Amino acid sequence: MLGFSQSSLTNFLFWLTQKKWFLITMALGFILFLFPTPKGLTLEGYRIIIIVITTLMMIITEPIPLPAIALYVIVFQVIFGIDDANGVAHSFMNDAVFFIMGSLMLSVAIIKQGWDKRIALGIISLTGHKTKNIVFGFTAISAFLSSFIGEHTVAALMLPIGMTLIRFTSQDKQKVRGLSAVLLFAIAYGALIGSIGTPSGGGRNVIMMSYFKDYGLSISYLDWMIKVYPLVLIQIPLISWVLIKSFIPEYDHLDTGVRKLVVQVANSPEMTGRNTIAAIIFLLVFLGWVFLSETIGLGTIALFGVFLYLIAGYVSWEDLSKNTHWGVILLFGATISLGAHIKETGAAFWLAQNVVNLFGNLMNNFPIVVDGIVVVMTTTLANVLSSSATVAVLGPITLNLIEDQIHIGLVTAIASAFGYFTAVAAPACTIVYSSGLVNAKDFLKVGWKAGILSMILLIIYANTYWLLIN
Template sequence: MLRNIIFWITQKRWFLLSILIGSILYFLESPEGLSIEGYRTLIIVIMAIILIIFEPIPLPGVALMMLFLQVLLGIDEPNDVAKSFMSDAVFFIMGSLMLAVSIVSQGLDSRLALGIIRLTGNKTWCIVLGFVSISAFLSSFIGEHTVTAMMMPVGLTLIYNTSKDRAITKNLAPLILFSIAYGSAMGSIGTPSGGGRNVIMMEYWQEFGLANITYLGWMRYSYPMLLLEIPLAVIILWFTFRPEQKVLDSAVRKLKIQVAKKGAMTGQDMITIIVFFLVFLGWVFLSHKIGLGIIALMGVFLYLVLGLIRWSDLNRNTNWGVILLFGAAVSIGIQMKETGAALWLANSVMDALKIISEDISVLRWVISVLLTGTLTNLLSNSATIAVIGPIVLNMGGDPIIMGFSTAIASAFAYLTVVASPTCMIIYSSGLVKQSDYMKAGWKMFIMSIIVLFIMSKIWTIY
């Protein structure tokens, strides 16, 4: 009995610690200039960050805690908490997760494989360039984990067709898998539909009355950066994991045969692509009127009506816990704005920066990007933006540049396995080691920050 209790305590230590910290803070006085509601909102944020990083309890549990504590701590009324929980951004996250399931289930990966090989030929560096470019391009529209799920079979087939002996493919395997994962992560900044965090930032701009950015308007800011990053990422990955095989001749040939066996493109494949194209057109031309989330839900509706996906498959493969978590994170982000906690935190950071230098324009940018980049490697990137977004937008400077820089920095999830689903998906293949993430990740991280800095200077003349 006692042994079981000790085991439970060791497993739940971070949960107990978060409650202890929350309880101690609750009984302390709120800092000067911060409302009692704002202070209590920050207590919830601190507890949630501990719980999300260390996962001592299921993540949907953290989401529920963030919601009921808002009411129990007297921050807001139950109905207002419920309203702040559901928004178009959450609809979008829900819709895009379901769209991903619908698209991936159609088995378009074999078509993709053929396309890549036709495009790249059999030289390894060309294949890596192809993987990074295609992953980046596709994920900019349909989300990074969708693309990774589709590209993984193609990448693994090439690796295993080269050799099943891991010693022979010890560099080739991480090279190809990181091309997919990092390509997808980089691409997710390209359009608002590339990731839930982009939509959350758009929602904050709108909610706080700072800007109204359209789908194409977003691409104007982000796509040049994406195009700049692609060749740099290929160079970094190539020199980090120099492969033994410079040509993948027989592997490519075998892949072509495998894909050919899967038969020609079916009508169902065509309809899948057409529906997604319609969704894309909706995002481009209608999203400013009816919202990205509603359009994503319409796409899912079409897939269901056309019988391309069954509800049971959608239900089984959609991560409802993540949707709950993002809804709760957006809700707490809005409370941070409403209660003045975001402004107070932003002012505190600014005051601290002024001690270092009078001219804080660059420092402010560096702090927001580094904080976002670090947190995104520990938390989920959407949760990072939900929490950091309101603070950054209150730190002064051009809210569009600050917002874009923060949203884009949240894609720099290169350093850890848990940084994003894409990193976890390639890790689950068993072909990359945890240390590989740091090996390539720090170079990608620094390169991305430098490119983002250059872009932020260019954005000032937009």
């Protein structure tokens, strides 16, 4: 046909099937492009909304490589006249992108130190042998650590500990199905719960901090912790309880497993001076975040930590380069650029106004409704998209919903961490899923309970505790 061989036609058809979501997305974008600009919205504002919709569709369906989506955002923001080339380039890089880059690199450096074996001993000495206590311990330690070193790093460090305990309890996977689920979800959900506790807990928090700055608002590292950390502490026992009730562990006590784990860890090399220095470097980074982040930025401090690990020879550039997902960094840069332009073009305000018009009376009579809308919207999007991308795109819109921007901004950032529902919702979930010991249905089985519980807790918490401390 038209000189094409059967093989090239087959290749083309295969390409079509692989890229069908890309083609559907482009077709939708083109149709939207042909529509007249909605009333009250600038042409640039309408066009940025088209780019946002198409970008989100591509991030969710992943029909093309992630960096290609980032390139799409760059190119079309310029072509559509939303900003000139320099403006787009400028909006691509800020402290939040530095933080995401630094945090991914720190994660590589930390995971390479092998702290997991020390953590294992710590958990066991704190929790003892009772399964319920161990589940609580896994959730609590994961939550505590992820507040400082990021949920993905924690999940990567904790997974081998959990799996070793499971393996030592029984080699037959079917006999420890409930125990496997409860321990691995304790790691993933614990990491998610804790990641809201500090600004450095996740890229999404830093993105929100940068939006606060853009709106002339400021919240320090410690202020964030004072406002949010109690919610972390409330969630830990509640989520542990939900897990225990959802997946009933086969054993009440893990005597054999714990004993063998202790022996294995005891046989591993002792803590060396080198390990101590690696820990001190991280402590310096943490202190920097607490005391200097308002002056020099969270991202700069994270990169300084990477710099120290590199010059001290704790991680090689080859390792960092190989294990850092540069495509993700580029994509987060793109979503942050989108966020900036949603705000600048007035699209964020227009979208927020539409939400206000839709729920106006309800929102006026019951201010709590705004939180409800934001929490549901953010959690939903965060479960199909990345949480950082969710905050990058939704942040400028939600910040226009009410006057108390810190309140609604924090609600947005916190709700974006409720990625309990699917295995791909958050890196911590994907990591435990990769073990093969939990399946996709398990996420739905427990995710909706944990999700609804966290959403309700957040709304109540934001409208009680924050009022009290204000």
